[in-house]
Amino acid sequence: MRTIAIRGDPGGRWEVPLRLLAVATGYYLAARLGLALAVVGNDVTPLWPPTGVALVAFLAFGPPTWPAIAVGAFAANLTSSPPLAAAGIAVGNTLAPLTAAYLLRHTGLRTQLDRVRDALAIVFVGALGAMVISATIGSTTLLLADEIERRDFLETWSVWWTGDAMGVLIVAPFLWSLRSLAVGRRSNIRAARVIEACSLFALLAGSCLVAVYSEHEMLFVTLPLLGGIAWRFQQRGAAPAGLLVSLIVISAAARDAGPFEGETLLGQMVFLHTFNAAVAFTSFFFAAAVTERRHMAERQHRVAETLQRSLLPERLPHAADVALATRYIPATSEVAVGGDWYDIITLSENRLGLVIGDVAGHGIGSAATMGHIRMALRAYALEALGPAQALARLNRVIRELNPTAMATVLYAHLEPASGRVRFASAGHLPPLVIDTRAAASYANGGRSVPLGVAADIEFQEATVQLPAGATLVLYTDGLIERRTESIDDRLELLRRIAAAGPRDVDELCDRVVNTLLPDGPSDDVALLAVQLCAVASAPDRLSLRAPATPESVPATRHAISRWLFQNQIDSEQAFEVLVAASEACANAVQHAYGIAEGTIEIDAYIVGDELVITIRDRGRWRVPDRSEPTYGGNGVMIMRALMDAVDVASSAAGTEVCLRRRVEVAVPHG
């Protein structure tokens, strides 16, 4: 990513030269550090850090970085070798990391070293494999330049090889871990983690120093600490820890301290290399294995959660007259993804299907079962089945799908215009109704056993009349269940919070979740809130004009229905007024006009406890008198039966039907 950004920067004319200069300088300084660690004189150094620098540079910036490495290597070797020999050595010092970078790129190395295969690749391909090149070219150059004797060739070669390999193993991961620290700094790092890291490093440095300057062979005590750091912080902790230990041990060897005292050069080198290899291997493999396991657990959780989310509706349907809010909150623990879901289905222009459900169990299997039964219920809903009927079909589906599966589901039909809710609950928790006066209550009833527990279940239905502006809340048991509290107490808590909560459905959902589950849910939670249009002040008069065509009758009826609802007329009486008024409209449409276009006018108002509604047209039609047979569904007969008074005045100007009925204002639910 970073390389692309640099290459693509049109204004970065100095980018490339500056980068080459920086790499060359870095290489040279790393070489000086390496020479400072030389065990004997300037010739034998057990760790050659610039090789790690070169590998990191080649992997980050690509092969064109070679001049920087070559120049840096030549400059570094000039301090100990004649120019021609230094040039020969520089060729080897450049070719080896270049080859290592090429091979590692082809093995698909991830520089986070978070997989065991990355650890294997860097040890065997990057370090031990590629560094044969620099060791061979370097030793041969020294031999040809008469810098070493023929009998010393093998020893020189092996020291060279291991020094370069250790440079790769110790320095490159350290440089990569610096980058991950820089990334980590931007995200949140908790103070406890910082304190833990500092303590572990201090302990490691302290025990290592004590060990190397002790008279006894104690260096092994650093290994469990290295393992602990790798386990807790993975590569970003393991790499600096490895470098720290190696530097302390090498500097001790350079001073003939502790375990190195009195050892021959060969003995010191063997000890150093085996110890450094043990350090590198311990930190690499432990860190990679821990990271790999953690990634696997995270991936499983992510797969289940992604599956779960993809099975929930992506967008809520646009529904007139209602405000909708939904939440799905996965469990906070790593494995507990469940089968909770919600759904909202537009059944017709003035009816919504609302679903909330919970498939028993956790994990990908439950989420998948949820996906199946959600779709099945959707299909039955769109086939216009009633709540109980749809649940009966769904029970067959779930039993056929998986005989051991069990689910609780609540399916409701809501008519936003009238506030009528008809629902059936298969073992689900009761819906909560909150009215505009901050009173909340549960709508019990309509309950039967969960889906899947028996082949033939008698599903019950119940109806609730929501007052204008009321909110209906459906939820799953993850919101309610807490090990330490009874369900009744929790339901009461939800009722009180919802009653006192904000009116806005989105804010209400947040309030409910934050208050009931302050530490996040231990089981997953689905939540669905739907609110009917609030009516601040209901219009007490209704005045409508509509074309006198059959097609306009439904819209006119819906407008009257909404007005009756907004005035909180008792729902049964409102229905009767609606039927009578619609019949009058239908009469006007049918009889008042011929082919010519006309208009009907509707006016309605409430005086005291009487509702008056007049339907006027410009045509003339005859009202059958009471002695005529009513058999066959006569509109006027229906009007007369439902209203207290039906007056029809017909004149040359048109016909006016006046309907009157005593009405009661509905007592809001709850």
Added chain:
Amino acid sequence: MDDLARVQIVEGDDGTIVRIAGEVDISNVDRVRQEIESGVDDAVGRHVIDLSETTYLDSSGIRLLFSIEERLRARGRVLYLFVLGDAPIRRILDLADLTSRVTMLASQP
């Protein structure tokens, strides 16, 4: 079919069930009639019209039910109706005397 009403015809072993969901009025009664007749005309066995999902039914809808009942009666068949006990339209069916002329089912088919 318009959004106002949806007609579903289920043919089973023991007859035909017509489910009418939504609202039936003067604006869509002819379409509803066509849909029902296409399924009911040549069907054998018991004929049931399920009105449990019917939220509105005006006098033209009542007349439609009467005419279907008459057609079936002429062929020696019987029409059964199902409507929920607490449904608002039940009142209209009672008023038009349809509930005494047609056999009412006690439970949903």
